[in-house]
Each structure stands twice: as structure tokens, then as C-alpha cells.
Amino acid sequence: MENVAEKTLADKYAHIKGWGIDADPENEPTYPIKHWTGDDHKRINWKRPPLQPVNIEVLHSIERPNITAVFGTSSPPSGLSGAIRRYAFKYSEGNYAHWFALVLADRVNMVEGIIDDIAHGHFPNFFKERGWTAEWKYNRKAMITKLAIGAGVLIGVAAFLYARGGKKKSLL
Amino acid sequence: MLAMNFRGPFRVRIDRKPYPEILHPEDAIVRVTRSCICGSDLHLYHGLVPDTRVGMTFGHEFTGIVEEVGSDVTKLKVGDHVMVPFNIACGTCSFCKQELYGNCHESNPEATAVGGIFGYSHTAGGFDGGQAEFVRVPYANVGPTVIPPEMDLDDAVLLTDVVPTGYQAAEMGGIKVGDTVVVFGAGPVGIMAAKCSWLFGADRVIIIDHLEYRLEFAKKYAQCEAYNFRSLGDPVLFLKKTTDYFGADVCIDAVGAEAAGNAIQTILGRKTLLQGGSTTALHWAINGVKKGGIVSIVGVYGPTGALVPVGNIVNKGLTIRANQASVARLMPRLIDHVLSGRINPKEIITHRIPLEEVSEAYHIFSAKRDNCIKTVLIPPRAA
Secondary structure, eight states: OOOOHHHHHHHHHHTSSSTTTTTTOOOHHHHHSOOSSSGGGSOSOOOOOOOOOSSSSSOOOOSSSSSOOOOOOOSSOOOOHHHHHHHHHSTTOOOOOHHHHHHEEEEEHHHHHHHHHHHHOOOOOHHHHTTHHHHHHHHHHHHHHHHHHHHHHHHHHHHHHHHHHHHHHOOO | OEEEEEETTTTTEEEEEOOOOSSTTTTTEEEEEEEEEHHHHHHTTTTTTOOOOOTTTOOOEEEEEEEEOTTOOOOOOOOOOOEEEEHHHHOOOOHEEEEETGGGGGSSSOSSSSSSTTTGGGTTTTTTTTTTTEEEESSSSSSOOOOOOTTTTHHHHTTTHHHHHHHHHHTTTTTOOOEEEEEEOSSSSHHEEEHHHHTTSSSEEEESSHHHHHHHHHHHHHOOOOOOEHSSSSSSHHHHHHTTTTTTEEEOOOOOBBOOSHHHIIIIIIOOOSSBBOHHHHHHHHHHHEEEEEEOSOOOEEEEEEOHHHHHHHHHHEEEEEEEHHHHHHHHHHHHHTTTSSSGGGGGGEEEEEGGGGHHHHHHTTTGGGOOOOOEETTTTOO
């Protein structure tokens, strides 16, 4: 028997190409996202792909027994940030010490990046790297306002400190 | 080769990096022809994802031409033009066998909670991504799909993340014919989720955001109702009133960690990183859905805890469904939807920018300048 309510809606949305085409009454919470095969009960017992040679330092979660068959080779841990990352990986993914240490490492790494750039004779162009040429193009008025406010605050602080310094001297 | 280079929060630049190498028998090297900046890339760009290392190349939505293949690659050959899912999946672990390609257990040593993702920090495996001229693609027999000859390249690149993520958001909502679906977030994924909700038979689709130009676009593109939460007052109360004080059947969180709209959440989740993102949209979804309703989450959150009204989830008997999109599972269906004209992804692209201008591209997308909705980077050797 035809579902009248569904047919009415189909007529209502006839102008929307494909309306209702994927309607699936069986789409209950575990279907079709996961096609249950029973493999879960075999645990980590599948035939592993060939392993990528480990030629760099790869930190791995202590919630797994080994390194995955493939891994990324971008930016291996190094320097102070690398030491912090190694510390972070002593903790499980459920531990704040793991994640907060990694965030700290990221901020340290940013400073290391600037030092590394300068050491290689490249002074970072912050204006360019932050995409402010686009801001100049699309939001010039607001950018000028922000720069003016920033400059005003800086001048104000400098003037205050200068005046304070002069006052202290006069008291001596 | 030219590649995007992350230098710290809000700082990226184009640099020369070494050409990628085959490191595994199932690897391929792909010459990138299109690469998008995703809304979730902005979480990296803003410094919100732990273990995002300086020197990394982002980019998990890309198409490209196969330049080299490893000895065990049988599915692809040199010269194939492919779309590469954002998930890196082995195809053999328990999770991949059950089509949970976003949860592969053999592609990310750094974290067990997520599978490998191209260019998405070391929390997602430490793989350099596709915002470059060339990229290494592991497990080339599993994810990459040859682009049908009749498919537009701009449509193809959006099949690597935006379309499947939007589609799966609607799919996880378990939408029944006649349902009212509310999508929080009118970014590319939210717009696509609204569009796809109709395919499952929704009777009413509502999208909520605070950027007027995106709401205007969503209204036309996804043929849905669009509301600005700044003018709604209390979005939850609005949803209750507009559904006869019942609540929406399905709510979709397509915002994630950088949700606006609540000062406390913003301070905890975005400014101080004391929780894994601002959960404002998720709050609204949980509180705005009906009792026994379904909340589908595709917005990206950080790995630490975050404040959500768990009591309301329990008391309302809600079903929470969430995952990274399983792109390889959905690809055949979505190719059919695109080729038949039911979904027209490339219409959401507002900016096509040369890869060399990646710093400006990130700023435009991040700061929502020039009515930006979706940005595609085009490498110099794309043609």
C-alpha cells in the first residue's frame, strides 16, 4: 500500500531534484555507518600491511602497542619542543598532561621556527605570512583604524613611561 | 616543489620543500591539480589542534595526477587523475573492513582516537598534505578514485571531504521522511548537510549561522530556511516555537570548535584552550532537538574535554551520532549524485587562488573577507 503522506511530500518537493531518493527506513543508529562483520571480536589480529621503514623518530600513542604500518614524515620532533613532545607521549590520550604538553610544545616550536629562519638568513615577513596584504585589499579602513589604535596605545604607554621616569629622576 | 609551510598560529607561507618519495609499497606520488582550504584547516591555522608542528604542509582535500606508484599499487597507474579522500585508510584493519575508513588503525601512530588524515597535524598522523605541488598518498589501492571523465575538476575536489562530510552528517541524522532538520553552521559542510538532508526526505530544513552572506547563499543553494542567531535571541527557544514547542527531529552540528554565540564557551574553548573547543552549537543542538531525537556531529573538536549538557542528553533520550566521514564508503553514491545533478558542489566555490598566494588565501577564508565561502588553491603545475 502506498504511503499517502510520503507521496504528498514527494509532490510538494517535486522541484527539488532527488528529494527523498535516499530515504531509508532502516537507517537506525548503527546502520549504515558501520557494516558489522564481526571483525571487532578478532581484536587487533588482522594481517598487517607491509611496514613503512622507520628512518625518523616517530612518537606513538601509548594506547597502542606499536607504530602503524604507515606514518607521516613531516617535521620529526626536535629541539626543546621535541623534548616536550616526548614527555607528552608518556601519557595516554585521556590525560590532560598529554595534550597540554603538546600545546606548550607547539608554542615553543613556533619560537624555534623563527630562530631557525633567522639562523638560515631568512627574517620572517610577518605581514606577508599573516596574509595582511589581503586584509589591506578587502578591509583597508578597519585595518588602518586598528593600526592607528595600536600605534596610539604604544605612543601613550611610551609617553607614560617616559613621564614616570622623569618624575622619579626629579624626586632623587 | 612549492608547498604551504605552517610557521605558527595565523602564519603560513609558500616555500620550497623536497619532492615527496615513495616510502611504502602501497604509496603513490600525486601531482596536485586542485586543493581546498577546509574550515577544519582553520582550527590548525588558529593553533587549536595540539601537535601541529612548524614546517608542516596542510591540505586534506585535493585532486591530482598520479606521477609514481609503489610496487604493490594495483588500482592506479601513472597518469590517472584521481580524487583523494581526506582519510588515509589501509583497507585491511577491522575498522576499514567495516567501512569505517575514517577510523583506520594502521595510519596514525600518534593517536588512537582518529585515523590518519592528510596535512592535519601529528594528532592525525603527521602526513604532509595537498596544499603543495606534489604529495605522497599512502594506501593508494584504497582511497583514491579515478575522476570520471565527465566530471568537472572543481566538483571532484569537493568530493574528497565537503560533500561526503555534509552527506554523512545528514545520513547520521537518521532522517525520516517528513522530518524537520536543523543545521548549525552555514559553512561549506553545513550548507552541504542542508542540501543533502532533502535527499533523505526531510520536510523542513533550517540552517542557523551569524554570517548574513552565508545564510543568503545557503537559502538559495540548499533551498532551505536560514536564520541569523544574532537576531533570534535564544536560538533554542526559536526552534521550540517553530516546531510547535516540540523540538527538531534532527539537529546537525556542522560548526565544531570555533562556535560563536556564547562568551564563556569562547573564553574556555577558543581563547584559553581550557576545553576542546567552544561547544555553543552543540549546546543548541542538544537543547533544540526533540526528546528521543538525533544529534549528528561533524564539527571538529579538540581531543580534551568540553562542557556539554550531558544531563539533557540522558533525560531527553537523545542519540548522538558522530564520526569523520567515511569518504571511500560514500564515494560511489556521491559520484552518482553529482553526475546526475542532484548535488552541484562547485557552486559553493567562491575563490580560486594560486597556491603561491596561500598566506592571503588563508587570511581571506579565516577572516571571512570578500564573502568567502570556499577557497580552492591552484598549483602552478596544475594544468
